[in-house]
Amino acid sequence: MQPGYMPMGAMPPMVQPPPSAGTARTLVLIALIFQFIGSAIILPFLLILPLFAFAGGFGIILGIALGIGLLIGLFFLYIGYAWVYRRIRDGQYEGARTPALILGILGLIFGGFLTGILYLIAYVKIGDAINESRRPAMTYAPPYPYTPGAAGPGFTPAAAPVPGMAPAPAVAPLCPRCGRPGTYIAQYGRYYCYTDQQYL
Secondary structure (H helix, E strand, O other), rough: OOOOOOOOOOOOOOOOOOOHHHHHHHHHHHHHHHHHHHHHHHHHHHHHHHHHHOHHHHHHHHHHHHHHHHHHHHHHHHHHHHHHHHHOOOOOHHHHEEEEHHHHHHHHOOOOHHHHHHHHHHHHHHHHHHHHHHOOOOOOOOOOOOOOOOOOOOOOOOOOOOOOOOOOOOOOOEOOOOEEOOOEEEEOOOEOOOOOOOEO
């Protein structure tokens, strides 16, 4: 295999989700479980909704309030899964951050204090994941063999290129999808976008 050759569809060896992304996904999953439990508690009361009509005006108002509460809970459940959890799982941290903040605030306003706190903590962790994904990946190269006069065994001059690996160009190309500069993967001699997970 030639140096710098990369099979189609292959990923660089160090591509993995940022640590904070896993924490944020777990927090959102717990919030979704609490939201589901809250909706499941309301559902049995709606099944006996006809009995509320016999209680007069108060019963009808209570039944309508429970129905609206269930609809809001299901809507929040869908938004939390589709716009926050799934985007974190797919690596779309920028797209998941704002919905997590909105759900956290709305959770605190509408009485879901625990789910609101979980979404707000997840919002912070998503921000950490964004910062972690922007850091350049560490690449390791084998050291030069020992030569007399060098500083020591395995000494690699900072400016010297690694044998068998292409040197990095002076200016990093920008990703056509997100516009961020790519990270140079010396092992393959190509630039890689960690946000969109594609080679440039």
